[in-house]
Amino acid sequence: MPGPYVVPVHGDAELPEKVDVVVIGGGIIGSSTALELAERGLSVALCEKGGIGHEQSSRNWGWVRISRRDPREVPLMAEALRLWSNLDKRVEAHTGYTRAGIIFTCETERDFAEHERWNRNLEPYQLESRMLSGAEFKAMFPDSRLDIKGALYTPV
Numbered sequence: 333m334p335g336p337y338v339v340p341v342h343g344d345a346e347l348p349e350k351v352d353v354v355v356i357g358g359g360i361i362g363s364s365t366a367l368e369l370a371e372r373g374l375s376v377a378l379c380e381k382g383g384i385g386h387e388q389s390s391r392n393w394g395w396v397r398i399s400r401r402d403p404r405e406v407p408l409m410a411e412a413l414r415l416w417s418n419l420d421k422r423v424e425a426h427t428g429y430t431r432a433g434i435i436f437t438c439e440t441e442r443d444f445a446e447h448e449r450w451n452r453n454l455e456p457y458q459l460e461s462r463m464l465s466g467a468e469f470k471a472m473f474p475d476s477r478l479d480i481k482g483a484l485y486t487p488v
Contacts, residue, residue: 359389433487447484
């Protein structure tokens with residue numbers, strides 16, 4: 333059986349003679365850092381052994397989850413949602429980011445109460461998130477075979 337097709341990566345033939353900052357790693361962190369610095373007027377070289385965004389970050393780009401995190405992370409995630417929502421316009425390209433939402437199902441009344449309690453962490457940030465009853469979940473996902481008490485639904 334043949335192995336996977338390997339896409340050759342060709343870097344720049346010449347490196348810049350001088351830059352203000354060199355960022356090593358072209359994943360989400362390195363790319364975001366380079367973008368922020370360039371937008372602030374610094375000259376930046378972004379170095380990556382392969383293609384920019386082709387490694388581990390490419391498997392998770394665009395998945396920005398706010399629900400069921402440590403409550404101390406909620407302000408950071410609210411800002412991440414704002415940044416990701418404007419990124420296509422900012423870079424003048426399609427990034428592939430789509431707001432699809434997430435659902436955490438609750439099998440027991442205890443799970444439901446715990447998720448409901450956690451959901452209150454989002455109230456100060458006016459982020460859309462709500463509890464669904466079992467019937468509301470079934471209406472949203474009519475083919476689901478899950479027997480649940482409800483779910484935490486965050487559409488953003």
